[in-house]
Amino acid sequence: xxxxxxxxxxxxxKSTQQRYxxxxxxxxxxxxxxxxxxxxxxxxxxxxxxxxxxxxxxxLLTDEGLAIExxxxxxxxxxxxxPEDGHHDHIICIKCSKIAEFHNEKIEELQxxxxxxxxxxxxxxxxxxxxYCSDCA
Amino acid sequence: xxxxxxxxxxxxxKSTQQRYxxxxxxxxxxxxxxxxxxxxxxxxxxxxxxxxxxxxxxxLLTDEGLAIExxxxxxxxxxxxxPEDGHHDHIICIKCSKIAEFHNEKIEELQxxxxxxxxxxxxxxxxxxxxYCSDCA
DNA sequence: CTTACTGCAAAATCTTTGCAACATC
DNA sequence: GATGTTGCAAAGATTTTGCAGTAAG
Numbered sequence: 001x002x003x004x005x006x007x008x009x010x011x012x013x014k015s016t017q018q019r020y021x022x023x024x025x026x027x028x029x030x031x032x033x034x035x036x037x038x039x040x041x042x043x044x045x046x047x048x049x050x051x052x053x054x055x056x057x058x059x060l061l062t063d064e065g066l067a068i069e070x071x072x073x074x075x076x077x078x079x080x081x082x083p084e085d086g087h088h089d090h091i092i093c094i095k096c097s098k099i100a101e102f103h104n105e106k107i108e109e110l111q112x113x114x115x116x117x118x119x120x121x122x123x124x125x126x127x128x129x130x131x132y133c134s135d136c137a
Numbered sequence: 138x139x140x141x142x143x144x145x146x147x148x149x150x151k152s153t154q155q156r157y158x159x160x161x162x163x164x165x166x167x168x169x170x171x172x173x174x175x176x177x178x179x180x181x182x183x184x185x186x187x188x189x190x191x192x193x194x195x196x197l198l199t200d201e202g203l204a205i206e207x208x209x210x211x212x213x214x215x216x217x218x219x220p221e222d223g224h225h226d227h228i229i230c231i232k233c234s235k236i237a238e239f240h241n242e243k244i245e246e247l248q249x250x251x252x253x254x255x256x257x258x259x260x261x262x263x264x265x266x267x268x269y270c271s272d273c274a
Numbered sequence: 275c276t277t278a279c280t281g282c283a284a285a286a287t288c289t290t291t292g293c294a295a296c297a298t299c
Numbered sequence: 300g301a302t303g304t305t306g307c308a309a310a311g312a313t314t315t316t317g318c319a320g321t322a323a324g
Contacts, residue, residue: 012278013278013279014277014278014279014322014323014324015323015324016278016279016280016322016323018279018280019279035313035314036313048280048281049280049281050280050281050282051281051282051314052280052281052282052283052315052316053279053280053281055314055315056279056280056315059315069210070210071208071209071210072208073206073208073214075288075289075312075313076312076313077210077313077314091251091252091255091257091259093257094260100255100257102251102255104247104251106247107244107247107248107251110241110243110244110247111244111264111266114228114239114241114244114266115228115266115268118228118237118239118270119270119271120228120230120237120266120268120269120270120271121268121269121274122228122266122267122268123231123267123268123269124266124267124268125264125265125266125267126263126264126265126267127248127262127263127264127265128262128263128264129248129251129252129257129259129261129262130259130260130261130262130263131252131257131258131259131260131261132257132258132260133255133256133257134256134257137256137258149303150303150304151297151298151299151302151303151304152298152299153297153298153303153304153305154297155304155305156304172288172289173288185305185306186305186306187305187306187307188289188306188307189290189291189305189306189307189308190304190305190306192289192290193290193304193305196290212287212288212313212314213287213288214288214289
């Protein structure tokens with residue numbers, strides 16, 4: 001939450017209870033949460049909160065890089081919080097759904113390189129490997 | 138188109154001019170096209186065609202594995218035709234939504250290698266880079 | 275006090291679906 | 300002819316935005 005308060009200060013925004021509850025709830029969530037779900041969670045503590053406030057707070061977090069929007073094709077935008085200790089990628093077992101995380105600096109470098117050739121400047125990426133884990137192979 | 142005709146036959150569906158134009162146009166498209174864009178293209182040949190028909194035809198193609206639905210976060214579902222000659226990855230501009238494709242064998246190798254260390258056997262993967270293109274940097 | 279924030283409700287987007295007219299088989 | 304298909308328009312589902320009231324600095 002420190003980082004969130006700093007963000008508000010840096011941008012000259014006001015620190016409100018709504019924003020606090022939304023951000024706090026979001027950062028404590030480990031899954032990919034939708035606005036509707038987040039709203040529901042936050043309302044347990046602050047029933048009078050509105051959808052638009054959640055929407056706008058998440059937009060703020062997304063714009064500032066503290067959250068990432070993701071689309072899984074179910075018609076709802078979901079938000080994932082950005083790990084403070086560097087990012088990681090996922091490898092998912094298509095049989096038992098086990099998810100392992102990994103980080104490979106070499107791959108990241110090659111991504112940068114490839115992007116540069118295409119004239120792009122990469123800010124973030126998404127890499128997911130799908131296959132069988134050792135138990136299911 | 139042969140494969141499309143076979144699909145219709147296999148499922149006992151009727152072969153109509155609309156379906157033909159939509160599928161043909163889609164298969165000849167190399168970019169990730171949205172329904173709106175596809176409709177516009179098809180209308181150049183068949184002005185009286187409706188959005189719903191395009192929608193339903195693309196749903197058919199998607200269900201049958203001839204097209205892949207993709208969400209790049211710009212609020213529009215886009216369709217990509219399944220490459221017969223191997224896959225590619227994407228790099229997306231977060232400002233103008235331009236999408237470029239690339240393929241880097243070295244990255245694929247590193248993915249395999251990394252997966253092996255974790256005891257996984259990779260079948261497929263998804264790699265998307267997000268950033269600014271040369272025009273928006 | 276001034277300026278920003280919130281909630282509500284309305285607007286804007288996209289995606290799906292019901293149905294009568296119409297085209298295949 | 301029977302059955303599937305099309306186009307239109309309406310319904311759904313989400314995401315955005317305008318605005319008057321409210322609260323933070």
